[in-house]
Amino acid sequence: MSTFAEFGLGQDVIQAVSEMGFEEATPIQAKAIPVALEGKDMIGQAQTGTGKTAAFGIPLINKISASEDRIVALVMAPTRELAIQVAEEIEKLGRFKGLRSLAIYGGQDISRQIRSLRRKPQIIIGTPGRLLDHINRKTIRLDDVRTVVLDEADEMLDMGFMDDIQSILKLVPEERQTLLFSATMPSNIQKLAQQFLRNPEHISVIPKQVSAPLIQQFYVEVQERMKFDGLCRLLDMEPPELAIVFGRTKRRVAELSEALSKRGYAADGLHGDLSQNQRDTVMRKFRDGSIDVLVATDVAARGLDVSGVTHVINFDLPQDPESYVHRIGRTGRAGKEGTSWTFVTPREMDHLHLIEKVTRHRIAKKPLPTLSEAMEGKQKLVAERILETVKAGDEDVNPYKWVAVQLLEQYDSVQLLSAAMKLLMGDKKDVxxxxxxxxxxxxxxxxxxxxxxxxxxxxxxxxxxxxxxxxxxxxxxxxxxxxxxxxxxxxxxxxxxxxxxxxxxxxxxxxxxxxxxxxxxxxxxxxxxxxxxxx
Structure with missing residues (x-):
């Protein structure tokens, strides 16, 4: 593996990379950074979660001068979430150079973005629709842009942004560097590359086994009407630290998150009908652990990067193998193990076999968890929490000791502990x-x-x-x-x-x-x- 010092980067960039905790370059970074530093056009093909943002962000930051007072770099991303996350990482990478970057996306007050543009950022990260809006308002000019990055290009085209992307790229000077990153290379991506990239170098870091080896993958064959009960049993049997549950539609996600909340789970939904403030609130609660179950549409599968996700549950089977890979890629990251569960109805079995064929990974079949397994899982979790509190010697338990002594004088200790566990388990409402x-x-x-x-x-x-x-x-x-x-x-x-x-x-x-x-x-x-x- 390569170290970042080997790339000939500036000291301020190396310091930022070190403070972010990066020690060795990932495979896509090791291949992409040298090419990008040479100023060549490039097509980078790699899975989500492999460090693509740093692969283009590091060379981008390295070659921009803090004295620039104009937009010299443009990054396009498919979703608001990804645009925000890319902007956050670029800001961290450029902190010691004093560079200014700005995220531009729909759902945020455009007048606020216009005020931020007066700070003359050197790097703009945005979604195609809102970028085009600013260009038409003449609040963003691309005459001085020297580098363009298309992040998750296949997703942008799937979302119908082809015309917007073409309109934007035609306004950027031809003498520029263009970096295109995509998990897949369908024909429309190849057509876009032929139109706007000049002799690009193609870098591919696709493993032989497309699905991540650190993710245990299971599926449950279940009737549609039993899915929700199965989900609740699964969450009880294997209580997650953080779990993402994927539904197929916005309506499905809204229903499912509401139903889980009624059953007593700490859950919330993320989908396209939420305002930006609502989306930010949901993500903040998920990141800080206020909720441990996030129900989301596929829009969240790309760009959503939360550390510590232990479980991904496909409540609805994704419609294509690529979506399956992106979904389960939310767990098993940074060398940690993860688990994915997929609910499959009997008539969807052929589609599951197609996913197995494309990902070259056999997904193990598991039976629907029983009620007794779910109860056992809840009991085990409560017992572990009680033992952790005892071992920690937490002084906060002292005020309860005199009550405990009185109760033990009147009742059997086993009966008391059983009652306490029942209360702690917070049995889910029978809704x-x-x-x-x-x-x-x-x-x-x-x-x-x-x-x-x-x-x-x-x-x-x-x-x-x-x-x-x-x-x-x-x-x-x-x-x-x-x-x-x-x-x-x-x-x-x-x-x-x-x-x-x-x-x-x-x-x-x-x-x-x-x-x-x-x-x-x-x-x-x-x-x-x-x-x-x-x-």
Missing amino acids: DVALTPEDPIRGKKRKFEGGRGGYGAAGGNRRYGQGGPGRGYGGGQGRGGYGSGGQRSKPYGGGGNRSQREDGGSYDRGSRGGRSDRRDDSRPQKSHSEDYVNI
């Missing part, structure tokens, strides 16, 4: 959850029916009380539970278009309500699904 059915592989619209609400208060042997309705969409309430009395009368909710009279009420086929486990519990479960779901 029924109905998530929106999705049909991602076939890409069709699918209709689904409403269902029964919860059972009502018991009226005697085999008699059921009034049930709550399942919440319907498209005009009315879903069907309620069994009626009161000795016979199974069926009251129905307020009508919709397809109403039918029965027992004095009309009903509409709304979305499915959850069925209570207790027959004296009339809590229905609201569903967030609609008559038709666009996949």
Whole structure:
């Protein structure tokens, strides 16, 4: 492995690299930095999480003078999260040179960005859409740009930024250095490179086994309706330090994060409908451990770099092998081990085999965790926390000792400890959850029916009380539970278009309500699904 001192970098850059904790260059850095320092155009192909930002950031910082009072370098990134993270790393790399950099992205007040541009940053890091907005407003001029970096280029093109990128690159002087980084090299990337790069040197650091060897990969074959219970059992059986749960759509992520919170998990969601302040708040809570489960769409798979992620769970199977690799790459980083779990419905098995073929890695099958395994995992975690507190000799426990002594005089010690563990485990609320059915592989619209609400208060042997309705969409309430009395009368909710009279009420086929486990519990479960779901 190469050391950074071997690259002939300036002392201020080496000092910054050292303070960031970098000792040896990663393979992509070892190959890319010398080429970039020579001023050549380059195509760098490597997985996410291999140190690509430093691979272009270090030579970029090294050749820019602090006396520059104009924009001389432009970095384009696909998402706000990645633009912010690249800007943070470049700021760290340039701290001892006194360079000024600025992140430009949508979702932030543009007038605030305009004020920051008056500081005359030398480096701009931005998303294509917001960059083009500033260019059209003439608040950013690219006449003096000498280096352009396209980070995660394949992702930018997948998100529909091809026209924006072409428009921006046409405004940059032809006498420039262009560095393109991408995890994959589809035909549109090759076309872009042919159009804007001059005799680029191609550097590839793709391992024979695409999936990271430090990540244990498992899949669970499960019916759609059992996914959420399976997720809860998994989180209980293997309590993560930090976990990212991937859902396919923004709506799915919103539903799933809300459902986990109702069950008592410290979870929050990250998706495109959140404002920038909301996104920043969620990421801050995840980084500082206020939440330990982040539910996210694939937008977060690229560019989201949080250390200490122990588990990645694919609640929905990704639609392509590349997305699978990017998702699980959020764990098993910096030499640490990680675990990935993927939920697969029976009709998705062929798609799973395609992922195995492309990644050249066999994913081990595991059974759905049982309730007893989930309970055992929670108990083990609580016992470990108790022992850690005892071993630490924490003085904060002293005020509780006199109470403990009194309780031990009256009750059995085993019974007391068991009760304390039960309280510490914070048993999850028994909340029924109905998530929106999705049909991602076939890409069709699918209709689904409403269902029964919860059972009502018991009226005697085999008699059921009034049930709550399942919440319907498209005009009315879903069907309620069994009626009161000795016979199974069926009251129905307020009508919709397809109403039918029965027992004095009309009903509409709304979305499915959850069925209570207790027959004296009339809590229905609201569903967030609609008559038709666009996949």
